[in-house]
Structures are given as C-alpha cells and as structure tokens.
Amino acid sequence: MRPVIKASLHYLALAVVSVLWLIPVYAMVINGFKSDLEVSSTPVLVPPTQFSIGAYVSVFGSLAKPLLNSLIIVIPTSFIAAFLGAMGAYFFYTLSYSYSRFSSTLSDVLFSLIALATFIPYQATLIPLTRLIVDMGLLDTYAGIIFAMLIFYIPTGALLMSMFISVLPRSLVEAAKIDGTGDLKIFLKIVFPLSMPGFISTLIFIIIQSWNNFFIPLVLVTTPEMKLISVAVEAYTGGYGTLYNDTFAAAMLASIIPLAIFIFLGRYFIRGLIALGGGGKGV
Amino acid sequence: MKKGTVILVVPTALFSIILLYLVLWNAGVSFMNWSLLNPTPSLVGLETFVSVVRQFQFSNSLVHSLELSVSLVAIGNILGILLASLLYFLKSNGARSIFMSIMIYPLAISMAVNGLIWLWLYNINIGIDWVLTKIGLPQFPWLSSTSTMFPSLIVVSVWAYTGIAALFYLAGFMNIDKAVVEAARLDGAGAFKITYKLLVPNSFNSFVISTALLFLFSFRIFSLPFILSGGTTNIFLQTSVLYMYYLFTVEFFSDATAVATIITVIATIVIIPYALIMIRRWIRR
Numbered sequence A: 001m002r003p004v005i006k007a008s009l010h011y012l013a014l015a016v017v018s019v020l021w022l023i024p025v026y027a028m029v030i031n032g033f034k035s036d037l038e039v040s041s042t043p044v045l046v047p048p049t050q051f052s053i054g055a056y057v058s059v060f061g062s063l064a065k066p067l068l069n070s071l072i073i074v075i076p077t078s079f080i081a082a083f084l085g086a087m088g089a090y091f092f093y094t095l096s097y098s099y100s101r102f103s104s105t106l107s108d109v110l111f112s113l114i115a116l117a118t119f120i121p122y123q124a125t126l127i128p129l130t131r132l133i134v135d136m137g138l139l140d141t142y143a144g145i146i147f148a149m150l151i152f153y154i155p156t157g158a159l160l161m162s163m164f165i166s167v168l169p170r171s172l173v174e175a176a177k178i179d180g181t182g183d184l185k186i187f188l189k190i191v192f193p194l195s196m197p198g199f200i201s202t203l204i205f206i207i208i209q210s211w212n213n214f215f216i217p218l219v220l221v222t223t224p225e226m227k228l229i230s231v232a233v234e235a236y237t238g239g240y241g242t243l244y245n246d247t248f249a250a251a252m253l254a255s256i257i258p259l260a261i262f263i264f265l266g267r268y269f270i271r272g273l274i275a276l277g278g279g280g281k282g283v
Numbered sequence B: 001m002k003k004g005t006v007i008l009v010v011p012t013a014l015f016s017i018i019l020l021y022l023v024l025w026n027a028g029v030s031f032m033n034w035s036l037l038n039p040t041p042s043l044v045g046l047e048t049f050v051s052v053v054r055q056f057q058f059s060n061s062l063v064h065s066l067e068l069s070v071s072l073v074a075i076g077n078i079l080g081i082l083l084a085s086l087l088y089f090l091k092s093n094g095a096r097s098i099f100m101s102i103m104i105y106p107l108a109i110s111m112a113v114n115g116l117i118w119l120w121l122y123n124i125n126i127g128i129d130w131v132l133t134k135i136g137l138p139q140f141p142w143l144s145s146t147s148t149m150f151p152s153l154i155v156v157s158v159w160a161y162t163g164i165a166a167l168f169y170l171a172g173f174m175n176i177d178k179a180v181v182e183a184a185r186l187d188g189a190g191a192f193k194i195t196y197k198l199l200v201p202n203s204f205n206s207f208v209i210s211t212a213l214l215f216l217f218s219f220r221i222f223s224l225p226f227i228l229s230g231g232t233t234n235i236f237l238q239t240s241v242l243y244m245y246y247l248f249t250v251e252f253f254s255d256a257t258a259v260a261t262i263i264t265v266i267a268t269i270v271i272i273p274y275a276l277i278m279i280r281r282w283i284r285r
Helices: A003-031 A054-093 A101-119 A124-135 A142-165 A171-180 A183-194 A196-212 A215-220 A229-234 A246-274 B003-029 B046-052 B058-090 B091-109 B111-121 B128-134 B146-176 B176-188 B191-202 B204-219 B221-228 B239-251 B253-282
Strands: none
Touching: A003 A246, A003 B111, A054 A101, A054 A196, A054 A229, A054 A246, A054 B003, A054 B046, A101 A142, A101 B003, A101 B058, A101 B091, A124 A142, A124 A215, A124 B239, A124 B253, A142 A183, A142 A196, A142 A215, A142 A229, A142 A246, A142 B003, A142 B058, A171 A183, A183 A196, A183 B003, A196 A246, A196 B111, A215 A229, A229 A246, A229 B111, A246 B091, A246 B111, A246 B146, A246 B239, B003 B191, B003 B253, B046 B058, B046 B253, B058 B091, B058 B191, B058 B204, B058 B239, B058 B253, B091 B146, B111 B146, B111 B221, B146 B191, B146 B204, B146 B221, B176 B191, B204 B253, B239 B253
C-alpha cells in the first residue's frame, strides 16, 4: 500500500470513531436550540433550521437554584479535598523515607484505606451515611453534602497527590530536613508549591467528579430547594410525547461547566485519570 | 515521628476512618433484621443473607452487574488496544491529544446527563433508528424490547468508559523504548505486527490498570441504568447497586445492608491487591 493511502485510511478510521463518539454531544448542542414547533417535526440528529433559545429560557427558571447549589457544594469540596489530600500524600512520602517494618505496614494500611474510599461503590455506604448525616443534624444542608463528599474525595485527593508528589526529587526535601525544618513547613513552603501542576490536576478531577456525583445528593437532599444540578436534571427524563428540546437544554446547562473545564484544561483532567490508575512516568 | 509530621495525615486518616466505620457499621447491620416492619432490630446471624440471596431479584441484579462489568472489561480492553495503537502511530502530537480528548470527554459529563441524551438517541422513531431507516436498514428496538435493553446499557457504558482503556494503553505504548520500535520498523515490520508482537506484550501494566478501573467503574454505575429505566424496579436493567437502593427505599434496611456488604466485598477483593501493587510501584521507589 502506498504511504499516502495508508495515512488517509489511518485518519479515516480515527475520524469515524470520533464522529461516533461525538454524536451524543452533537445531539445535546443542536437540540437545545430547537423551537417547540420544530421538535415535533424533526428527529434528534437533524440540526434546527432556526435558532431558538426558548427551551433554555423555559428550563433555566427551575435549574438556576440547583446550579447555584452545585457551585456552593463543589468549590469548597474540591479545594478542601485536594489540599488536605495533598497533606496526607506528603505524609506517605515521608513514610517511605524510613524503611522500618512499622512505617511500611502503616503506609500499606493507610494506602489500602484511601484506595478503598476512592474506588468503593459508594452507594454501598448508603444507610450508615444517611444515618450519620441525619444524626449530625445535617440533612438538607450544604455542610452535610460537603461532609459526605469529603469522606470520599479527601482520600481520592490523597491517592492522586501521592502519585504527583512521589516524582519530586528527594534532595530538595533532604536539604530542608538537614536545616531542621519541620515537615509541615516543608510541605507548605517546598512540596506544595512544587507540586502545583499535580494539585491542579487533582483539583480539576475532583471538581468534575463531585459536580457529576448523582447518588450522594440524591439520598442526602429531601427538599426541592436544596437539589443539586446533577439530580435536578432527572425531572427532564420525559418520555414519549414530551418535548425533547427541554431535555437537551437541561442536559447542556448541567454539563456546561465540566465540559468547559474539560475543553480548556482537559490535559489536567487526563493527568488526574492517569494518576488514578497508578501513575505513568512523569505524569 | 514529630508532631508536625503527624498533623499532615490527620484529615486524610480521619475521613478514611469515617469511611471504614460506615463500611463496618453497614456490615454489622447486615447481621440484624432491621426493617420497616421490625424497627427494633436484633442479631440474627446470617439469616438476612440467606433470605436475601434466595430472592430472584438479588441473583438477577448481581448477574446484571457482573455481566456489565465483564462485557465492559472485555470490550473496553479490545477497543482500547485498537484505539491506542491507532493513536500511537499518529505522527502529530496535537492530533493525538485531540483524538484522545474526544474518546475521554464522556467522563466529563455526568452519567445522569449521558442517560438523558441516550434515552432520546434510543427513541425508535426519532433517534438513531431514524438514520437507520433512512439508509434502508431495519429498526433496532434498543430500550423498547426486553432482550435489547441490557445490550443498550452496555453500549452506553462502552461509549463512556472505553477512553480510559485507550488512555492507559497509549501511556503504556509510549513508555516502550522508541529505539526498539524503530529497529523493528527498519527490519520491515508493519504497524500491525509492531502492535501485536511488541507493543501489546509489553503493556501488561496497562492491561491490569484498564481491567481494574473498568471493573470498578462499571460495578458502581448507578445513575445510567437509573435514568435509562426510569427508576429502580425494571428487572431487565436492575444492577446490584440499583437493587440495594430499591431495598432501602422500601425500608428493608437489613436486606439493603446485606446486599451492600456483598457489593463491598466483591469490590474490595479487587481494590486492595490493586492498591498494594500501586503503592509498591509508585510510592516506594
């Protein structure tokens, strides 16, 4: 085969896969801009002939509060989880200095725990979690949802940051240790600033995960006032005979923030995913 | 160890211990008989497990969960290798990262929203079937037939999660010494031969990571079948986590915790060895 043909086939295969992969987001973007009239006459894969924001206007009223609620939850959750996780990760890093039996057992146990918290089907803690939040008097409060999310996302932060911190050169920390600097100070002054790209990856990963978390707000919110966007869109499931432009407009409003983050800072999210899998050299 | 050092780990340890407490509390209740009908629970040993395991819905939903995970692991790994090798042989780094992003983007959208979108794409009059009939193919029933419902769920999961496998295989391929690949190419090996003789056999780590992550993610998929089936009671789409949530909503609390315990045990069997392999490789170098 001639190289030109080979290269074109190569790109053709990738283009076909990309088109297939992009169909859902294409449907989401075009259908939110259809007018009610056009919805009843066109299928979902045909773009609108006229551009209408009617559907966005009609769903925004009921989604504005959930969007705000999600922001109020996600911003503190992600910053706290990524920062406290980073602290924990530096502790693992210092543990790996001493090769004593005790510290290696301790690090195995702690690391298993944070991995459990990261990967467990968190739905399985439904009943004790609900009870804990109710007993703390935090049902239907921002604090309750944030607390519940931190149970899972601080360990996630620690796991991801462990991967990023482990690639820092030892000599930097060694030098500070010899000067008698405490570990807390070393973390704040040296390790944290140096692992800033890793911190951003961890932060973005947790923002997207917590924004999209469906189950925790589903069980810990019982009043419509406190609904988060991930759960609020469920009202637009519809069924046959309902107008789908509303569904897609709601879907778009719920996805616009994570999608925008993914489009502009996607490389950080991807590094976060790689760290989740156990790192790759120099992530 | 100094006090300042210990303070570093307190938040992580505290929240991890809360999680452990939740898991153990859950396991404890699964040995009781707490439900709406019985508000003052007492210890009953394995009785709850025995009665739960005998339910049709339990085995039905567990089989669904395992089928979903096994299908996703199998399809995800195969497609992941194919896509990663297509990306590996691209000359342009820019093109590679754009194609990679297109395969990963479903993970940036919530599964609930993905479910909403796919509900309409699966509509037999105006969804994908409209295109199929336009080009003269027969309609596919998707969610409107009980036999194609579950495969339709697998299709969405494959679309959502295959990017992970492609990403880890690509990372694995990129770690293989370029000089070796070049030498093989000079010896006249084609892209296909390089992939299955050189790249794939040297990517065992990628295989382990993809398999573990695809299994763990698919095992806990909740919102996708929840939205696609419009609730928790559709037995053709009910997975273990959905069934557990259903038991909770009808207030069979101990039954729900028993299912949750079984789910946790299955996930833990994968998580702990995986975590210990990861720690040995990356933290203690």
